[in-house]
Amino acid sequence: MEDQKELKTLIIQGAVYKTTYTKKFENRVNYETPNENLIYSFIPGTIVDIFVKPKQKVKEGETLLLLEAMKMENQVRMPFDGTIVKIYIKKDEIIPKRHLMLEIKPA
Amino acid sequence: MSLRSNVLDLRKRKSEVQKGGGDKAIEKQAAMGKLTARERILALLDKNSFHEYDLFVEHAAKDFGMEGKTLHGDGVIIGTGTIYNKPVCIFAQDFTVAGGSLGLMHARKITKIMDHALKMRVPLIGINDSGGARIQEGVNSLAGYGEIFFRNTLASGVIPQLSVILGPCAGGAVYSPALTDFVFVVENISKMFITGPSVIKSVLGEEISMEELGGAKVHAEITGNAHFYAETEMECFEQIKTLISYIPRSNLKKALAHKPKAPLKGTNIDDIVPADPRIPYDMRELIKSVTDGSEFFEIMEGFAPNIIIGFGRMDGETVGFVANQPMVLAGVLDCDSSDKAARFIRYCDAFNIPIVTLEDLPGYLPGVDQEHAGVIRHGAKILYAYSEATVPKITVIVRKAYGGGYIAMNSRHLRADFVFAWPSAEIAVMGPEGAANIVFRKEISEAENPEEMRQLKIQEYKEKFANPYVAAAQGYIDEVIEPGETRSRILHALQVSENKTASMPNKKHGIPPF
Numbered sequence: 001m002e003d004q005k006e007l008k009t010l011i012i013q014g015a016v017y018k019t020t021y022t023k024k025f026e027n028r029v030n031y032e033t034p035n036e037n038l039i040y041s042f043i044p045g046t047i048v049d050i051f052v053k054p055k056q057k058v059k060e061g062e063t064l065l066l067l068e069a070m071k072m073e074n075q076v077r078m079p080f081d082g083t084i085v086k087i088y089i090k091k092d093e094i095i096p097k098r099h100l101m102l103e104i105k106p107a
Numbered sequence: 108m109s110l111r112s113n114v115l116d117l118r119k120r121k122s123e124v125q126k127g128g129g130d131k132a133i134e135k136q137a138a139m140g141k142l143t144a145r146e147r148i149l150a151l152l153d154k155n156s157f158h159e160y161d162l163f164v165e166h167a168a169k170d171f172g173m174e175g176k177t178l179h180g181d182g183v184i185i186g187t188g189t190i191y192n193k194p195v196c197i198f199a200q201d202f203t204v205a206g207g208s209l210g211l212m213h214a215r216k217i218t219k220i221m222d223h224a225l226k227m228r229v230p231l232i233g234i235n236d237s238g239g240a241r242i243q244e245g246v247n248s249l250a251g252y253g254e255i256f257f258r259n260t261l262a263s264g265v266i267p268q269l270s271v272i273l274g275p276c277a278g279g280a281v282y283s284p285a286l287t288d289f290v291f292v293v294e295n296i297s298k299m300f301i302t303g304p305s306v307i308k309s310v311l312g313e314e315i316s317m318e319e320l321g322g323a324k325v326h327a328e329i330t331g332n333a334h335f336y337a338e339t340e341m342e343c344f345e346q347i348k349t350l351i352s353y354i355p356r357s358n359l360k361k362a363l364a365h366k367p368k369a370p371l372k373g374t375n376i377d378d379i380v381p382a383d384p385r386i387p388y389d390m391r392e393l394i395k396s397v398t399d400g401s402e403f404f405e406i407m408e409g410f411a412p413n414i415i416i417g418f419g420r421m422d423g424e425t426v427g428f429v430a431n432q433p434m435v436l437a438g439v440l441d442c443d444s445s446d447k448a449a450r451f452i453r454y455c456d457a458f459n460i461p462i463v464t465l466e467d468l469p470g471y472l473p474g475v476d477q478e479h480a481g482v483i484r485h486g487a488k489i490l491y492a493y494s495e496a497t498v499p500k501i502t503v504i505v506r507k508a509y510g511g512g513y514i515a516m517n518s519r520h521l522r523a524d525f526v527f528a529w530p531s532a533e534i535a536v537m538g539p540e541g542a543a544n545i546v547f548r549k550e551i552s553e554a555e556n557p558e559e560m561r562q563l564k565i566q567e568y569k570e571k572f573a574n575p576y577v578a579a580a581q582g583y584i585d586e587v588i589e590p591g592e593t594r595s596r597i598l599h600a601l602q603v604s605e606n607k608t609a610s611m612p613n614k615k616h617g618i619p620p621f
Contacts (some may be wrong), residue, residue, distance in 0.1 A: 007387065010437045012469040013509070013541030017385045022412060024329065024443070025436060031475035042487035044312040072311055094312055 036079060039102040045069025047093045047101075056084045057107065064102060065089075081107040114384040124162055124179045124229075128203030136203050140338055141274060141296055144184050144199035144207075147234055151344045152197070158366040159186040159215045168210060178205050181212040182237075185220040187229075190351045193363075196224035201233035202274050207237035209280065210244040214251025221258040226582040228357035230267040232347065235284060236274030244306060252279050259286035264457040266357045272333070273340060279323075283521040285332065288454055289350060292323035293343050328409040331443060336409060349404055350502055353425050354458060361459050362425035371401040375589045380467075384506045384533060390415055393465060393505065394428050397421065397594040403428070403482040406451065411443035416451040416459075422598055427455035427520045431464035431516070433506075437447035440512055442485040443470040449488035450618075456496035461601055464517040465505040469538060484620040486515065491619045493521045495611060499604030501597055503526040504575065504584070509537050524607065525600040527593070528575035528584045535577075539569040 007018045048066040052058060063075045064084075085103040089095060127133065127143060136143055142150065148157055154346040166173065166181050182204035187196050192565040198217050200207035224231040242246040249474060262268055263286065270284035271291045275298045284290045284299070292299075300321035307313050307320070319325065327336035335350070337343035355362040376396045380388055384610070395401040400420030416429055429448050431438035455462050471482060493500065493515070502517045513534055519522045528534065535542065544551070547564040554560035571577075577585045588596050 006142045010439075011441065012437060012473065013537045014544055015385055015469060015538040015540040017387070017433075017469060019387050019433060019437040020435050022435060025472075030268065031479075094313065 002083075004100070012102050037085070037103060037105055038100055039064070039076065039079075039104065041067060041076070041095050041097055041099045041101055043067070043069040044096045044099075045094070046091050047091055047095065048073060050087065050089070050091055052084045052087070052102075054086060058082060058084060067095075067101075076101070078104070083107065119163065126435060127201045128205070132203035134388060139296075141202070141236070143203060144201035144234065144236065145346075147271075147273065147340065148184060148186070148188070148197055148199050150341065151232070151347060152190060152195070153192065154541075156188040157186055157197075158188060158471075161185055161219065164212050164216055166210050166212045168241075168247075169598070170243050170245075173243045176205075178210075178479055180204065181210060182207050183209075183213045183216050185216045187220075187223070189491065190348055193258050193356060194227070194229045195351070195353065196220045196227070196229055197232045197233055197234070200237040200274075202236040202238075205238075205241065207240035207248050207249055208239060209237055209251055209272065210241035211247040211251055213241070214248070214254060216257055218253075220257065221262065224266055225262045228266055228359060230269065230354075231262065231287075232269045232271065232352065233287070234271045234273055235276040235280065235281065237280060238275060239278045240279055249279070252283070254301050255283050259283055260453070263288075264358060264453075267351075267354050267458070269350070271343065271347065272299055272323075272326075273343075274298070275375060277301070277303055281332075287407050289334045290326070290332055291335045291343050291346060292326050292335065293340055294336070294338045296325045296340065297323045297326070297333075299332060303487075321559060324409075327407075331407065331410040331447060333410075350418075353404060353420075354460070355425075358457055358459065364423040365399070365420055367423040368399040370396055370594065374401070375591060380505055380529075380531065380590070382531060384467075384469075384538070385530075387437070389434050389466060390430045390432045390467065394419060394430060397597060398426075398428075399423065407447055411441070411447045412436055413441065414444035414448050416448060421463075421594070421601060424601065425460050426601070427451065427460045427462045428465065429462060429517070431468040431512075436472060438468045438507075439472040440468060440469060440486060440489065440515060441477055442480045442482050445482075445485045445487075445489045449492040452492035452496055456492070456498050459498060461499035461501070461604065462496065462517070463597055464500070464523075465501040466502060466504045466508050466513075466516040468509070468512045468516065470510045470512045474511060486511070487620040489515045490521065491617070493517045493523075495617060495619075497607070497609040497611065499607050500524050501600045501604075502526045503588075503593060503597070504532040504534060506531050506533060507538065508532060508534045514517050519585075522609070523582070524604055525596075526584050527588045527596055528579065529590055529593075530575065530587055532572040532575035532578075532584075532587070534575055534584070535572045539565045539573050540562070542572070543568045 010017045010019050025043050046068045048068045050065045052064050058078045060080050062078045065076050067074045082104050162183050183200050185198045198220050219304035269289045270287045281299050298317050298321050326333035335346045374396050379392045394403050403419045415432050519526050543564040551557050551561045575587045
């Protein structure tokens with residue numbers, strides 16, 4: 001099975017090995033440093049309400065929107081004092097997990 | 108009634124019950140491409156060896172219209188029989204009877220045959236094909252599952268337990284297979300999951316088919332829940348029979364010996380492994396070059412193929428092989444391959460099967476995903492399993508044995524009984540490239556031509572450390588051997604280890620990093 005696969009390279013401690021990859025290895029998610037100015041959904045669900053508008057100044061802890069998932073309304077709150085830059089979602093929209101909802105910036 | 112008419116009456120009753128859910132339901136089962144529970148048992152066991160019990164068991168549920176319903180055998184067949192003339196206990200859920208749903212009496216039949224298997228010290232084979240808990244029987248159905256799981260745990264490490272998934276096996280029901288030693292799945296037939304596609308869709312909005320969520324391939328390649336994958340039920344039964352031929356009946360016995368055979372001629376062991384440690388080869392070829400008849404029965408072929416596990420025979424006796432596979436991910440250890448090997452090592456140890464380890468690995472797989480997935484605790488399992496195993500443990504270092512990987516792969520330090528190395532072995536903290544960069548950092552960076560100096564230093568390190576003789580000088584390697592001697596050295600080591608005694612400190616049980 002592997003014989004027909006094209007050999008790829010894998011670097012372990014400076015040495016370059018010829019080998020094949022597994023599907024799991026190829027599908028692994030590359031790590032990205034979280035950008036705290038981008039608010040993603042942590043669970044798939046429905047946007048029940050949005051309480052803010054672009055350019056609005058918001059204090060830390062204020063509720064930005066309601067995301068309903070698993071029959072629970074989750075309040076998504078402002079992580080720090082700042083401003084709403086852009087809103088990527090609409091009311092009643094059904095969104096998947098890790099979906100970009102809001103862009104904000106610190107005050 | 109005369110005795111004769113009594114017998115006729117019995118026959119009539121039997122044939123009625125043996126039809127399970129009746130002709131229509133059997134037709135439906137066939138339309139799904141599935142054999143019936145009874146057909147499966149008869150196809151798997153030796154001819155005319157099946158003996159059934161509890162055929163006339165009936166449910167006693169009174170609610171939700173159940174009082175008027177007859178469920179033949181309560182949806183499960185139990186009994187004993189033989190495979191290759193060795194006794195086994197077996198149960199098979201009958202999907203034609205109320206979807207094979209599990210009620211109180213159904214569970215009692217299963218636990219009866221489980222108790223029997225444990226008492227008689229014979230293997231248990233469970234064929235799962237069930238819609239799940241019989242909701243009409245409420246908590247009694249849950250109690251039934253709990254009683255089964257408890258017995259799976261009691262029997263673990265005492266008798267072999269095989270789970271064959273030939274239909275749906277969903278919700279809590281999946282935990283019985285998960286607790287057993289070997290799980291068999293068949294393409295398009297097996298479906299295993301805790302939460303089904305419809306619930307996932309309604310709750311999370313994620314759309315996925317049953318096959319993509321918990322089909323045979325998924326469990327054989329992604330989750331690691333299944334050990335054997337087959338395209339048809341008949342192929343699956345052949346796999347079960349082969350497995351049974353390799354393993355002992357219980358932890359009190361050794362696997363039955365077969366007639367010793369020489370490996371097939373034609374493969375020259377010297378030609379399998381390339382000299383350059385960065386060039387891959389198929390480690391299975393090497394295993395086959397030392398086993399009787401060049402036969403190797405691989406387990407979990409599709410999951411974490413960077414490590415190979417399975418059974419072969421040497422001089423007629425069953426041996427468990429654990430080997431790095433340079434052909435996939437350069438043979439690294441990672442979360443999945445550690446889990447895979449560790450559980451197999453514990454299986455071999457529990458059932459008196461010697462372990463032969465063939466080593467050729469560059470170390471652990473680097474990556475944020477690995478670290479965050481817990482490669483520390485997963486990797487620790489392999490150390491734990493090798494250290495605690497008291498069966499004969501033999502290691503052959505073929506090429507690379509670097510760093511933590513060297514220690515983990517049944518090194519002398521984990522009480523390997525025999526450690527051999529080929530002259531091509533490189534036993535070191537890391538490969539020459541990485542080591543030279545660290546040890547000679549200053550010389551390299553200050554050199555007029557750093558790259559030239561780097562290559563020079565790599566060469567210097569190679570000559571000094573990338574060989575088996577430094578480890579052999581310490582006695583960490585018992586002997587440096589020629590590739591052609593591998594089989595005879597392992598055979599002799601196995602012979603010498605036959606009466607091995609080794610013990611662990613008294614304890615209730617250890618606390619492995621599950």
